Amino acid sequence: MKRDLAMAFSRVTEGAALAGYKWLGRGDKNAADGAAVEVMRTLLNKTDISGEIVIGEGEIDDAPMLYIGEQVGIGGDEVDIAVDPIEGTRMTAMGQSNALAVLAAGEKGSFLKAPDMYMEKLVVGPGAKGVIDLGKPLKENLENVAKALNKPLDTLVVITLAKPRHDKVIAEMQAMGVRVFAVPDGDVAASILTCMPDSEVDMMYCIGGAPEGVVSAAVIRALDGDMHGRLLPRHEVKGDTEENRIYGSAELQRCEEMGVKANVVLKMEDMARSDNVVFSATGITKGDLLEGISRQGNIATTETLLIRGRCRTIRRIKSTHYLERKDPEVRDIIL
Template sequence: MPLPTPPLAPTTVVGAHNYPDDLVAAIVRATEAAASACLPLVGSGDKNGVDELAVAAMRDALGRAPFDGTVVIGEGEKDEAPMLANGERLGTGAGPVCDVAVDPLDGTRLAAENLPGAVAVIALAPRGSMFDPRDVFYMQKLIAGAAAVGVLDVLASATQNATRLADALGKPIDDLVVGVLDKPRHASVVAELRGLGVRVHLVGEGDVSIAIAAATPGSGIDAVMGTGGTPEGIIAACAVRSLGGFMQGRLDPQSESQRAAAIAAGHDLHRVFTLDELVGSDRVLFVSTPVT
């Protein structure tokens, strides 16, 4: 049987002033429907099962939302999980014409194991404003609050960025807290940061939640460094832009086959994407409902 799960935490809404009230309410209902639907399988160990419940509930709710939406950033392709597919049309067709970034359950393993950090998220922006990273599933990201604008550089070393950020924030480097996904590929970055005295906050999953924290003053997380999911990166960019934070990204395939596919699709793997290039509009709506 699934483990007992506490009631859902409050939903976060950023950028509600950018869209009609009825559409904002519909998007909130969609994230809350996804979060509620998967609760019966929270703690069950069934990653795909809990994801299927969230996807079905979100798709149904978005189908009734008063907008003309096209999924630019869907989730599921990199591991063949259930998904709202790229190119899928959503909404009633009446209302704002939008790009849609969705992750019905960011942190499927966290939900399946009843660990903190799983969320249901949706972001909207005007049609054509979201970067479409098709065929590339991983992105190197550098995320922080407004103080990092013009200071940090995703191509610089962890040492350079940590030192610059500590100076910009006016705090000792050993008071700096940097979020990093707990993956083998980040072993050297973690060692480098700890060698400086930086406090590293390791995250098993949940690219989006830690990105929001990094862009939110007073959250306890000063920055995020390292490579995570590209779809989650675009969703995070919507939240970071709404919060007035800093973000840069660089496509970062994790195998030779992924690299070849990215190049074949015409992507420049040396290009550094600014926040404006990841989501090219201030008219962003970001909604997130915690699951665990």
């Protein structure tokens, strides 16, 4: 994959973030997501790639999406793309922190192809690489990570999502003396924090979306961390109701069609098969990882985290955008 594609992908997430920002605090997460999707699709289709969306976002909450199998680009390198046009649609709609536009790209065959469903995730940084096993109890994983990091268990920091489905594991971890940071949404950013030298986060555990899981696997591999995942049908996550079982059965059928299995531990290398990847994330709202967009009239400032896996280069890019100078098909959405 050509080196200059990294900057092209950063422009894609910048555009998606600017589109989502227009809907900041307006209470309509699907409108925000739809705008980001439209701009991301438009910009990908102007990029010198022969790209395929191998994992997209949207089916879980009936939002718009870049669909799995969609072809993008004007021709060039064959590239697989995993996207989450807005990670944190609810946070964008409510004006909360940590909303991002994210994209991971790699050479063909780089990423797991899976339905848009739930995934259980366990992520650590380089210091605990090789010691996690999602097939073992959480308590054992916590003890192994603490041992690998040479830290007492009561100084270990785990980040998770503040969801009712995590209440039991949060209580379990706190009973062990572990410090738990529970954030409303945003497990891609939470995963990356495990690998940032200036972060106090040691581990991320949650049940979230599979698209975010594949994107996380790509960037965690690029940062030399470690991750395990496990696909879960909706009725095992949201409750065994008739509606959830119908959704879950459809997800399991799609897993079979796509050649993947639910309830099986996936290692990082199963989800991101190459380190020749590019990861780009642009902040929509201010968060732990990135600054949010600042806009005064038709001038906006963005911050983007751009990571190239093969050379392990990490860039933070501050950009100023004169919005009225954007291409018409983008300008009409972001203004």
